[in-house]
Amino acid sequence: MSTQQDQIKRIGVLTSGGDAPGMNAAIRAVVRSCVYYGIEPFGIYRGYEGLIENDVEQMNAGSVKHIIHQGGTILKSARSPQFKTKEGMAQAWENIQEHELDALVVIGGDGTFKGAMEFGNKYDFPIVGIPGTIDNDIYGTDFAIGFDTALNTVVEAVDKIRDTATSHNRLFFIEVMGRDAGFIAMYSGIGGGAEEVLIPEKDRGIEQLFESLERTSKRNKSSRLVIVAEGDKNGSVYDLEEQVKEQFGDRYETKVTILGHVQRGGRPSCGDRVLASRLGVLSVEALRDGKRDIMVGIRNRKVEYTELDHATKRNPKMDKELVRVADIISI
Secondary structure (H helix, E strand, C coil): CCCCCHHCEEHHHHHHHHCCCCCCCHHHHHHHHHHHHHCCECCCECCCHHCCCCCCCCCCHHHHHCCCCCCCCCCCCCCCCCHHHHHHHHHHHCCCCCCCCCCCEEEEEEEHHHHHHHHHHHCCEEEEHHHHHHHCCCCCCCCEEEEEHHHHHHHHHHHHHHHHHHHHEEEEEEECCCCCCCCHHHHHHHCCCCCCEEEEEEECCHHHHHHHHHHHHHCCCEEEEEEEEEECCCCCHHHHHHHHHHHHHHHCEEEEEEHHHHHHHCCCCCCCCCCCCCCHEEEEHHHCCCCCCCCEEEECCCCCCCCCCHHCCCCCCCCHHHHHHHHCCCC
């Protein structure tokens, strides 16, 4: 009698969307888990675009040696407007059949999972997602791959900026990634000792910032840092700088730093390497157990499976306790 585990003989793995440190560790774990369980692993280059163009290569345990410490993704990543079309999906399905793949593991974020969900439903094909995004804006896991490394990158930069801010008695506005979610801003703001953190989830208005700066001005602090998520509702960091100048005149010498894509790169932290390795193994085991259309995650240190539909439609909420802590220690 054939079991689900017997039916999974070939698994394809791809990375899609924005790269995140730790993706290589996840690829490594998927490939080596496949080898461990007697499954043939296939790497798909450039995400869904590579699947359409048949950029697929069989892998083995040696294919992923010496990559656990590397940032980015050896499988590359690309946006694929074609994959949203009927013709693009049909070509991708044809290539899956050509390589006789039985399932896919997709590593990425919201857009990656939406594409996987649509494709899996259309062709009744098993797919499991691994959350990989520095924004940490995926529902169903406490942390996504890449978030911890991005935080360390940001905090290291903030520490260096504070040295300059202190030396010149300046106010720095530091923009970090987070168009729809302020997790990077909130965590790095607390870890970097910022005077104020501005995030999309909590629009307290420009007056809150003015009150904070007025308070620190009376204390004659030698440096002031404001961490701003790029999706903050008060406008860009340059807009904020201008409003502060209008409000306080020459009382503050202001500077703006936009960290940008430096947050995506670099060697993954130990935390991201361990998380990616756990999720990579779990993704293969989930497919062997007959699971599909789910994302593997870790919540409260325990494995959790979340339907892709929920992972893409629900937004993780900002921890109110973090906001409270940030307010208290920034006085």
